[in-house]
Amino acid sequence: MSEYFHSVTLDKDACRGCITCVKRCPTEAIRVRNGKAQIIRERCIDCGECIRVCPHHAKHAMTDPLSGTESFAYKVVLPPPSLFGQYKRQEDLELIRSALRGLGFDAVYEVAAAAELVSDATRRLIEKGGLKKPVISSACPAVLRLIRICFPNLLENVLPLSAPMELAARLARQEAMWETGLPAEKIGIVFLAPCPAKVTAVRNPMGTVKSEVDLAVSVGEIYPALLAAMNKCAESYPETDSAQSGRTGLSWGNSGGEAGATFTVRYLAADGIENVINVLEEIEGDRLSDQDFVELSACPAGCVGGVLNIENPYVAATRIKQLRSYRPVSCNNIAGEEIPELLCWDAAVEPVAAMRLDPVPGQSLGMMRRIEEIWSRLYGLDCGSCGAPSCRALAEDIVLGYSTEDACIYLLKDKVDAVRSSMLSLRIDSREKSAEKG
Ligand code: SF4
Numbered sequence: 001m002s003e004y005f006h007s008v009t010l011d012k013d014a015c016r017g018c019i020t021c022v023k024r025c026p027t028e029a030i031r032v033r034n035g036k037a038q039i040i041r042e043r044c045i046d047c048g049e050c051i052r053v054c055p056h057h058a059k060h061a062m063t064d065p066l067s068g069t070e071s072f073a074y075k076v077v078l079p080p081p082s083l084f085g086q087y088k089r090q091e092d093l094e095l096i097r098s099a100l101r102g103l104g105f106d107a108v109y110e111v112a113a114a115a116e117l118v119s120d121a122t123r124r125l126i127e128k129g130g131l132k133k134p135v136i137s138s139a140c141p142a143v144l145r146l147i148r149i150c151f152p153n154l155l156e157n158v159l160p161l162s163a164p165m166e167l168a169a170r171l172a173r174q175e176a177m178w179e180t181g182l183p184a185e186k187i188g189i190v191f192l193a194p195c196p197a198k199v200t201a202v203r204n205p206m207g208t209v210k211s212e213v214d215l216a217v218s219v220g221e222i223y224p225a226l227l228a229a230m231n232k233c234a235e236s237y238p239e240t241d242s243a244q245s246g247r248t249g250l251s252w253g254n255s256g257g258e259a260g261a262t263f264t265v266r267y268l269a270a271d272g273i274e275n276v277i278n279v280l281e282e283i284e285g286d287r288l289s290d291q292d293f294v295e296l297s298a299c300p301a302g303c304v305g306g307v308l309n310i311e312n313p314y315v316a317a318t319r320i321k322q323l324r325s326y327r328p329v330s331c332n333n334i335a336g337e338e339i340p341e342l343l344c345w346d347a348a349v350e351p352v353a354a355m356r357l358d359p360v361p362g363q364s365l366g367m368m369r370r371i372e373e374i375w376s377r378l379y380g381l382d383c384g385s386c387g388a389p390s391c392r393a394l395a396e397d398i399v400l401g402y403s404t405e406d407a408c409i410y411l412l413k414d415k416v417d418a419v420r421s422s423m424l425s426l427r428i429d430s431r432e433k434s435a436e437k438g
């Protein structure tokens with residue numbers, strides 16, 4: 001099996017070992033060892049928080065270069081709803097669509113159009129019943145991986161539908177093949193990624209075996225070229241570039257947009273990774289079972305808050321709100337009674353045992369006791385100077401063999417003090433003995 005790909009990566013030379021990221025990581029996936037940050041790969045959910053906070057710009061997201069599109073005969077670009085909040089000059093969606101074509105893409109497929117289909121399917125599933133409540137959105141890949149690692153019991157609440165990015169890619173490829181007669185491999189499907197979690201989801205898809213997205217290019221990379229192209233075609237653009245989505249789809253770029261599109265009043269929407277964790281704890285404690293739907297976005301304000309975007313999340317969210325007011329409620333609905341298979345998961349989403357101490361339950365219990373015992377001897381200051389995010393995490397690292405008690409500067413000081421006082425008493429003893437002899 002190939003190794004799990006993580007978009008988030010460290011530039012070791014730039015890292016100063018300041019522990020800012022260690023303290024921020026929601027899954028305690030970072031340690032500083034030998035003066036440099038290290039990511040515990042199994043625990044990372046690619047939320048991008050460490051990229052957001054690193055004062056030395058030592059964390060990055062690995063994305064695909066725009067030049068990668070050159071190898072395809074026909075290129076379709078998938079702009080996410082959040083892209084439409086990135087620009088000041090965005091009188092309408094058509095301008096951005098036309099500018100994307102101006103950059104060399106043969107076709108544009110709005111992710112918001114696929115989002116409207118997912119919303120339609122979600123409404124039908126909620127109405128039909130049979131899903132465990134509250135139903136949790138499966139759209140944010142960072143949240144889905146967080147659930148797999150830290151809240152595996154909640155996987156049965158997760159909506160078993162494809163994320164809009166994946167559905168858009170499938171539909172875009174089908175449409176391109178039909179229109180051009182080209183085989184699937186000649187068509188390049190390019191997603192403009194607002195966050196590292198979506199880049200990771202292309203390489204390690206959840207709910208499907210293989211992603212239909214060929215390249216995930218960061219919004220930050222395409223931003224300047226797209227701005228120049230928008231300025232160029234601002235005066236006139238062809239009618240063929242008319243927008244594909246309505247209010248419902250565009251709203252997915254902001255926190256609450258997906259939940260609002262379920263048309264139920266019993267919903268909760270939370271954004272920002274700490275809030276997401278708090279809500280998942282509430283669900284785990286069975287305190288939200290009266291809600292139909294829970295939308296969770298790892299980034300502040302929703303996808304507009306992704307670290308690969310350029311604009312301030314709240315400014316971008318406001319623009320999307322204004323832009324959508326000129327659109328019809330929805331432009332895309334599922335034809336017929338049944339939800340097409342294309343929209344449904346075709347692979348199971350399993351728990352990830354990244355937090356398990358030992359695969360043997362008896363061993364784990366023993367390790368847990370040792371962790372508690374070591375933790376009780378630590379100072380409980382959670383200062384991070386040992387390179388771990390908390391004293392509890394250091395105790396765990398010691399038991400797992402990744403660190404030692406000497407990493408704690410307070411325990412080390414106690415040791416040094418003890419040695420010094422025993423040397424001092426030895427010296428006093430020997431002086432007294434010499435005085436007696438003399
Ligand atoms: S925030 Fe993390 S990655 Fe950035 S310099 Fe500090 S320790 Fe290194």
Ligand code: SF4
Binds near residue numbers: 029030043046050
């Ligand atoms: S991307 Fe998120 S989970 Fe991964 S190391 Fe950074 S802060 Fe932690």
